[in-house]
Amino acid sequence: MTLPSSATATKFVGTVAVPGDERYAEDTATWNLAHTHRPAVVVGAACVADIQAAVRFAHAHNLATAVVATGHGAVLPADGAVLINLRRMDTVVIDADRRRATVGPAVEMQSLVDAAAAEGLAPLTGSSPNVGVVGFTLGGGLSPVLGRAHGYAADHVRSAEIVTADGELRTIDAQTEPDLFWAIRGGKGNFGVITSLTIDLFPVTRLYGGGLFYGGGHVGPVLNAYRKLAADAPDELTVSFAFLRLPPLPFVPMPLRGRFAVHVRVAYLGSATDGERLVADLRAAAPPLIDSVVEMPYSAVASIHADPVDPVPAYEVGCLLSDFPEKAADALVAAVGPGIDTPLVMIEVRQLGGALAREPRTPNAVDNRDAPFQLFAATVGAPGMEAAFWPALSQVVDTLAPWVTGRKQVNFLTAYDTTPEAVEQAYDPATYARLARIKAAYDPGNLFRINHNIPPRD
Numbered sequence: 001m002t003l004p005s006s007a008t009a010t011k012f013v014g015t016v017a018v019p020g021d022e023r024y025a026e027d028t029a030t031w032n033l034a035h036t037h038r039p040a041v042v043v044g045a046a047c048v049a050d051i052q053a054a055v056r057f058a059h060a061h062n063l064a065t066a067v068v069a070t071g072h073g074a075v076l077p078a079d080g081a082v083l084i085n086l087r088r089m090d091t092v093v094i095d096a097d098r099r100r101a102t103v104g105p106a107v108e109m110q111s112l113v114d115a116a117a118a119e120g121l122a123p124l125t126g127s128s129p130n131v132g133v134v135g136f137t138l139g140g141g142l143s144p145v146l147g148r149a150h151g152y153a154a155d156h157v158r159s160a161e162i163v164t165a166d167g168e169l170r171t172i173d174a175q176t177e178p179d180l181f182w183a184i185r186g187g188k189g190n191f192g193v194i195t196s197l198t199i200d201l202f203p204v205t206r207l208y209g210g211g212l213f214y215g216g217g218h219v220g221p222v223l224n225a226y227r228k229l230a231a232d233a234p235d236e237l238t239v240s241f242a243f244l245r246l247p248p249l250p251f252v253p254m255p256l257r258g259r260f261a262v263h264v265r266v267a268y269l270g271s272a273t274d275g276e277r278l279v280a281d282l283r284a285a286a287p288p289l290i291d292s293v294v295e296m297p298y299s300a301v302a303s304i305h306a307d308p309v310d311p312v313p314a315y316e317v318g319c320l321l322s323d324f325p326e327k328a329a330d331a332l333v334a335a336v337g338p339g340i341d342t343p344l345v346m347i348e349v350r351q352l353g354g355a356l357a358r359e360p361r362t363p364n365a366v367d368n369r370d371a372p373f374q375l376f377a378a379t380v381g382a383p384g385m386e387a388a389f390w391p392a393l394s395q396v397v398d399t400l401a402p403w404v405t406g407r408k409q410v411n412f413l414t415a416y417d418t419t420p421e422a423v424e425q426a427y428d429p430a431t432y433a434r435l436a437r438i439k440a441a442y443d444p445g446n447l448f449r450i451n452h453n454i455p456p457r458d
Contacts, residue, residue, distance in 0.1 A: 012043065012045075012046075012050050012053065013046040013047050013049065013050055014043065014044040014045045014046035014047070014050045014088060015027065015043070015044035015046075016041060016042070016043055016044070017041070017042050017044070018040065018041050018042075019038065019040075023042075023044065024042060027042045027044050027068075027083075027085040028042050028068070028078075028083060028085075029068075029071060029311075030068060030071045030072075030074040030311075031070065031071030031072045031074070031130075031311045032071070032072070032074055032311070032312070032313065032314050033311050033312060033313040033314075033383060034313035034314060034315060034381075034383050034384075034385070034386070034415070035074040035075065035076070035077060035383075035415070036077060036383065037066065037068070037074070037077055037078040037079070037081075037083055038077065038078070038079045038080070039066065039078045039079065039080065039081045039082060039083035040063065040080050040081065040082065041082055041083070042082075042083040042084075042085055043082065043083070043084050043085065044085045044087075044088060045084055045085065045086055045088065045089060046088045046089070047089070048161070048163065048169055048195050050084075051084055051086075051163045051193050051195060052163050052167045052168075052169060053167075054082055054084050055082075055084075055163055055164075055165065055167045055192075055193065055447070056166075056167035057082060058081070058082040058447060059165060059166070059167065059445070059447060062445070063080070063081055063082050064078070064080070064081040064082070064447065064448075064449050064450050065081060065082050065083075065084065065165075065193075065447050065448055065450070066078035066081050066082070066083045066084070066450035066451075067083070067084050067086060067105075067189055067193055067448075068083060068084070068085050068086070068087075069085075069086040069087060069105050069106040069132045069134065069135060070087070070106060070108055070130060070131060070132035070135070071087075071311065072128075072130075072131045072132060072135060073132070073135045073139075075413075075414065075415040075417075075418055075451065075452060076415070076418055076450050076451070077450075078450050081450055084193060086104075086105040086106045086193075087106045088106070089104040089105050089106050089195070090104050090106040090107050090108070090111065091103070091104040091107070092104070092107055092111060092112055092115045094115050094116060094118075094119050094121070094201070096119040096120075096121065099121055099200060099201045099202070099203070100158060100198055100199065100200060100201060101115070101116060101123060101198070101199055101201055102196055102197070102198045102199075103133045103134065103196065103197055103199070104134075104195070104196055105132070105134050105193070105194050105195055105196070106132060106134075107132065107133045107134070108129065108130045108131070108132060108133070109123075109125050109126060109128065109129055109130065109131050109132070109133055109136065109302075110129035110130060110302060112125075112133050113125060113129075113298065113299055113301065113302075114299055116201050117205065117297065117298060117299040119201075120203060120205050121201035121202060121203060121204070121205075122146070122201060122202050122203075122204040122205070122298045123153075123199065123200075123201055123202075124141055124143040124145075124146045124147065124150060124152070124153040124156060124199075124200075124202075125143055125145060125146070125301055125302075126141065126142065126143060126144070127144050127302070127304070127305035127307050128302070128305075128307040128309070129302035129307070129309060130309050133197070133199075134194050134197055135188075135189075136153060136411065137153040137154055137157060137185070137197060137199065138154070138184055138185065138186070138187070138188045138189060138194065139154075139186070139188050139409075139410040139411030140152045140153070140154050140186055140366045140409055140410050140411050141153020141154050141411070142350075142352075142356070142374075142409060142411060142412075144238050144240060144265065144267060144304070144305065144350060145207065145209070145238060145267040145269075145301050145304070146202060146204065146269070147238065147352075147354070147355065147356050148233075148235045148236070148237070148238050148351070148352070148353060148354030148355055148356055149235050149236055149269060149354065149355055150202060150355050151355040151356055151358065151360055152356060152360070152364075152366050153199065154185035154186055154360075154364050154365075154366050155185075155360035155361075155362070155364065155366070156199055156200035156360075157181075157185055157197055157198070157199050157200075157364075158173065158198040158199065158200065159171065159172065159173040159181075159197075159198045160172055160173070160181065160184060160194055160196065160197050160198070161194070161195045161196045162180070162184065162191065162192040162193065162194050162195065163192050163193045163195060164180075164191065164192040164442050164443065165192065165442060165443040165444075165445065165447040165448065169195065170192075172184075174362050179434075179438050179441070180438060180442060182363060182364055182365060182434075182438075183365055183434075183435055183438040183439075185364035185365060185366065186364050186365030186366040186367070186410055186427075186431075187365050187410075187435050187438075187439075187454065188410060188451055188452055189448055189451045190435070190439055190443070190448055190451060190452075190453065190454045191438065191439065191442050191443060191448065192442065192443070192448065193448075204269065204298050205297065205298055206295060206296065206297055206298060207267055207268060207269050207295075207296060207298060207301070208266070208268040208269075208270065208271070208272045208274075208275030208276075208293070208294070208295050208296075209265075209266050209267040209268060209275075209293060209294075209296060209301070209304050210265075210266060210291075210292035210293035210294055210296065210303065210304055211263055211264065211265055211266070211290065211292050211293065211303075211304060211305075211306065212263070212264040212266065212279070212282060212283065212288045212290070212291055212292075212293060213244075213255065213256060213261050213262070213263050213264075213288055213289045213290040213291075214261065214262045214264070214285075214286050214287075214288055214289060215259070215260075215261060215262075215286075215289055216259070216260035216261065216262070216337065216338025216339070217338065218262070218285065218286030218287075219243075219262050219333055219337055219338060220333070221285040221286055222241075222262050222264065222282070222285050222286055223241070223262075223329040223333070224285070224326070224329075225281045225282045225284075225285040226239060226241050226264055226282065227324060227325070227326065227329060228281065229278065229279070229281065229282060230324070230351050230373075233278075233351065234270075235353075235354035235355060236268060236269040236270050237266075237267070237268045237269075237270075237275075237278060238265075238266075238267045238268075238351055238354075239264060239265065239266055239267075239351055240264075240265045240348060240349060240350040240351055241262060241263060241264045241265065241348070241349055242262070242263045242265070242346050242347060242348040242349075243260065243261075243262060243263075243332075243336060243337065243344075243346070243347040243348075244256065244260070244261045244262075244263050244345070244346055245259075245260055245342070245344065245345055245346075246258070246259075246261070246345070253290060255289040255290055256289065256290070260337075260338040260339075261289060264282060265304050265305055266279055266282075266293050266304070267301070267304055272294075272295040275293075275295075279293060312380045313380055313381055313382060313383050313385070314378055314379070314380055315378065315379050315380070315381065315385065315386060315389040315393065315414075315415070316376065316377065316378040316379075316393070316414040316415075316416075317376070317377050317378075317393040317394065317396070317397060317414055317416060318374060318375060318376040318377070318408060318409070318412035318413075318414065319374070319375050319397050319400075319404050319405070319406075319407075319408055320352075320368055320371035320373070320374055320375075320404070320405045320407050320408060320409065321349070321371060321372070321373040321374065321375055321400060321403045321404060321405065322371060322372070322403050322404075322405050323372065323373070323403050324349055324372070324373045324403065325403075327402075328400055328402070328403050331399050331400060332347070332349075332396075332399060332400065334399075335395060335396065335399040336377075336395075336396055336399070342392050342395075343379050343381070343389060343392050344377050344378070344379045344392055344393070344396070345378060345379045345380055346376075346377065346378045346379075347375075347376075347377045347396055348374075348375070348376045348377070349373055349374070349375055350373065350374045350376065351372070351373060352371055352372055352373060352374055353372045356369060357369050357370055357372075365427065365431055365434075365435055366410065367407075367426065367427045367428045367431050368405070368407040368408065368409060368426065368427075368428075371405055371407065374409060374412065375396065375397065375400060375404075376412060377393055377396045377397075379392070379393070386415065386416070390416065393416070406425065407425055407426070408422075408425045408426045409426065410426045410427075410452070413425075413426055413452045417452065418452060418453070420453070420455065422452075423452045423453065423454060426452075432454070433457070435454050436454055436455065436456060436457035437457065437458065439454050439455065439456040439457070440456035440457055440458050443456060444456050
């Protein structure tokens with residue numbers, strides 16, 4: 001099949017579609033239905049050569065290039081661009097002896113978890129089972145299970161293959177093109193199309209974890225117990241909580257339907273006996289509606305947060321916190337706690353610290369490691385409701401303003417964070433300047449700009 005242009009007769013192993021073609025809607029779809037792509041052409045890449053041809057075509061015709069893999073991570077429409085759909089490139093290879101995995105660009109997290117588990121190993125995972133491993137890692141890769149013990153996923157990338165704006169395939173690591181290798185780990189998709197990553201795995205097969213759900217009437221004592229536990233937590237323990245307002249629908253567990261609930265998430269890498277001791281005060285704080293904290297295989301880790309897996313139109317905001325003292329908890333309850341009318345479905349405070357706060361052995365572009373907590377809020381609605389939901393989302397951040405650092409994590413930049421000033425909040429000034437210089441070296445025309453963009457700058 002050829003690109004729909006007389007300018008090239010390039011053959012593709014995969015598919016090519018333009019508006020009106022049968023495959024166009026399927027190959028332009030994203031997981032977040034709030035964003036719709038209307039590219040000039042979408043290439044369903046089946047191999048590296050397809051990616052190279054698509055990038056060269058975009059470069060020759062001065063068209064922006066966007067990438068979709070699992071569908072997560074869309075923040076800007078790819079209207080008029082060349083969109084490369086990578087979902088057909090989802091191979092996983094486990095090297096058990098070296099405790100490493102090599103993943104294709106569209107491998108979903110649960111697929112990697114399952115493949116590694118068969119060898120008694122585990123990757124650094126996020127909270128969602130169907131987010132892409134590559135996108136998760138390029139944006140830092142904050143694991144609510146292994147992160148405090150081992151750092152960010154970006155800290156454990158051994159090598160990568162990437163197609164840069166000139167259409168060349170480069171194999172990079174800490175010794176080969178080290179500037180580019182540094183930049184991709186934290187710089188997201190600004191530098192090209194990743195075709196594979198080789199990452200570390202860890203000898204973890206089980207954990208003590210799950211969720212404790214409480215009714216709104218117990219929010220005070222539950223948050224007090226949470227703050228105490230987080231303050232004294234060993235690196236092997238991660239605890240976060242979320243205020244939930246779930247709809248009265250069949251997919252929602254009966255005790256949570258149509259009501260406010262506090263969901264405390266627990267992940268502990270030590271023994272179940274020690275885990276029970278650590279969460280004893282949480283369990284004693286109030287009678288839980290649901291208690292699913294048990295010994296579990298690592299392959300079941302996605303059940304801890306129970307993130308939605310079906311596509312939805314989502315609107316989100318996030319920021320880093322310098323602390324989460326009692327005054328902050330009280331302010332959050334007063335603003336978005338039980339009895340408050342808000343369209344927000346979830347308001348989360350996630351514990352950071354531990355190895356997440358330490359610099360990696362091989363430096364990368366992941367910054368803002370010193371914050372001990374992260375705030376994240378989300379809601380769902382119809383497409384095009386960005387302005388309608390912004391007041392409620394921004395109110396949560398404003399409520400905790402005394403503890404907001406003014407900085408953000410790369411993977412938690414949202415569709416509200418697409419200006420250069422907003423993207424800069426994810427990096428120290430020196431890091432951002434270096435990223436911009438590397439961008440100028442590898443993508444001087446800013447071909448890869450439909451993202452949280454770092455414009456090239458000499």
